[in-house]
Amino acid sequence: MGSVFEIIAEPNRRAILSLLVSSQKSVGDIERRLRMPQPTVSKHLRVLREAGFVESTVDAQRRLYRLNPEPFWEMEAWLAPFRRFWSGHMDALERHLERMDGSTRRRTSTRNPVGPQPHKTRRRRK
Template identity: 45%
Template sequence: MDTTTFSALAEPNRMRIVELLLDGPLTVGDIADKLGLRQPQASKHLRVLLEAGLVEVQAVANRRNYKLRLEPFQELDAWLETYREVWDERFDALAGYLQKLRIKQNEQN
């Protein structure tokens, strides 16, 4: 997994931009308005997301719409899946242990 992705998403405003773009493409002005940022700040964050490959720009007439690229998020999900499996196993083991404790406690009462 590329650390550039994590670096780009670690900044709260950039993460908020990604969350906004889940609903569809937006212009810099739309993003700035929704987040309460000045347009140059929004542009700076979008440039980082663009360089990380997380968003792409679509020119529509005289507007530049930013939208999420699915591939990097699919890669991130696949990478996280290995950790989900480990945590699921650990949670299952914990649930089994707690169940044994409950049974033991019920037998003592």
């Protein structure tokens, strides 16, 4: 599971990262806040730590975990070319953000409500 993208593919790991964005937390904190079993938390933290997403500090019997920014920059770097791509679509972006208000809606099922059918370009090859 080498890449940064595979690391954040796991929903629980994303939840942990989002939780740490406000402040560092202990394993127990995370365990309680996210209602997930302690071994699960520890295992995900291990993955996140080895990938560089988090760092830990020892505090008596517990460990305080905090974010580490570098891996995120790798994602930013990958996304950069696409940003330039869709800067030509800012109108659609606005409409999108418009709809984005209500909570973390699962799939964007509002896309292509009854869009025009694919246009047959006709002709090609031999």
